[in-house]
Amino acid sequence: MEIKRVGVVGCGAMGAGIVEVCAQAGFMVTVSETNDDYLKKGMTSINTYFCKSVEKNRITAQDKDTILTRIKGTIDIVDMKDCDLVIEAVPEKLDMKKHVFSQLDKICPEKTILATNTSALSIVDIAIATNRPDRVLGLHFFNPVPVMKLVEIVCSIATGNATIESAREFVKAIGKSPVVVKDTPGFIVNRLIMPFTLNAIRLLEQGIATKEDIDTACKQGLNHPMGPLEMTDFLGNDVLYNGCIDMYEKYKDPQFMPPVLLQKMIAAGWLGRKTGKGFYDYK
Numbered sequence: 001m002e003i004k005r006v007g008v009v010g011c012g013a014m015g016a017g018i019v020e021v022c023a024q025a026g027f028m029v030t031v032s033e034t035n036d037d038y039l040k041k042g043m044t045s046i047n048t049y050f051c052k053s054v055e056k057n058r059i060t061a062q063d064k065d066t067i068l069t070r071i072k073g074t075i076d077i078v079d080m081k082d083c084d085l086v087i088e089a090v091p092e093k094l095d096m097k098k099h100v101f102s103q104l105d106k107i108c109p110e111k112t113i114l115a116t117n118t119s120a121l122s123i124v125d126i127a128i129a130t131n132r133p134d135r136v137l138g139l140h141f142f143n144p145v146p147v148m149k150l151v152e153i154v155c156s157i158a159t160g161n162a163t164i165e166s167a168r169e170f171v172k173a174i175g176k177s178p179v180v181v182k183d184t185p186g187f188i189v190n191r192l193i194m195p196f197t198l199n200a201i202r203l204l205e206q207g208i209a210t211k212e213d214i215d216t217a218c219k220q221g222l223n224h225p226m227g228p229l230e231m232t233d234f235l236g237n238d239v240l241y242n243g244c245i246d247m248y249e250k251y252k253d254p255q256f257m258p259p260v261l262l263q264k265m266i267a268a269g270w271l272g273r274k275t276g277k278g279f280y281d282y283k
């Protein structure tokens with residue numbers, strides 16, 4: 001199915017980024033928020049992003065004006081009624097997402113594909129809130145959306161092949177690289193990066209190398225743009241901890257068990273950049 005008009009539900013960190021890449025790629029985009037204040041905040045961040053793109057000579061001022069005309073903000077989810085694809089980017093709470101999907105199922109035509117940007121929830125658990133589980137899947141974008149090339153297309157047991165193919169074409173059309181993965185906790189990227197990062201923390205905990213040398217080894221030896229400890233400080237040590245506990249509960253696999261050092265850092269409030277201290281000092 002050809003996708004022309006895209007809906008995005010939620011204009012926070014991820015939703016705004018998804019709006020930006022879709023509008024820049026030429027799609028008409030409708031983005032919804034819960035109230036005028038959140039909508040204004042989201043639209044301002046989108047506008048700022050395109051102003052900075054002009055300053056950096058990535059687009060012209062005329063391009064910016066044209067792109068912005070493709071974006072329509074709303075606080076009424078009924079405005080998603082004309083969309084061929086709707087991407088939900090509301091907070092990571094199953095009940096909240098199921099409510100959005102059940103609303104979209106009633107509002108959107110039968111052909112509309114409904115996607116979730118969930119990082120960790122099961123797609124089928126969300127799909128059952130609709131009467132079209134064959135047209136529900138995950139489109140897992142990475143943060144920051146305009147920079148990160150990958151989108152994981154996450155297929156539940158009920159997702160139809162035609163839906164997967166339409167999603168693949170859409171992801172390519174917005175200039176991203178699609179990978180297709182089954183509906184399993186962590187999908188591909190988090191399932192690989194979490195044990196890797198926890199092992200880096202274990203190396204530090206066991207005194208095998210300094211934090212600087214662990215990060216340098218990964219940057220210089222593996223060509224990673226950031227070392228795992230720097231990266232964890234950037235994302236938030238609590239975010240890693242909660243994600244790993246969730247994966248441990250789902251897989252019962254000890255490789256997802258957070259090391260004691262990480263637990264102690266969280267108890268001390270060393271959550272990374274956002275608290276001024278994590279593996280490194282940011283004060």
Ligand SMILES: NC(=O)c1ccc[n+]([C@@H]2O[C@H](COP(=O)([O-])OP(=O)(O)OC[C@H]3O[C@@H](n4cnc5c(N)ncnc54)[C@H](O)[C@@H]3O)[C@@H](O)[C@H]2O)c1
Binds near residue numbers: 096100140143
């Ligand atoms: N932040 C990340 O690094 C990241 C990366 C990949 C995936 N995700 C996933 O993306 C989703 C969104 O995360 P985020 O970081 O953008 O969250 P966020 O809190 O920044 O944004 C969520 C937005 O959704 C809005 N919202 C809530 N209910 C709504 C509704 N019913 N209708 C319209 N808008 C509604 C909120 O007002 C808020 O602005 C989550 O599922 C998260 O797990 C996040």
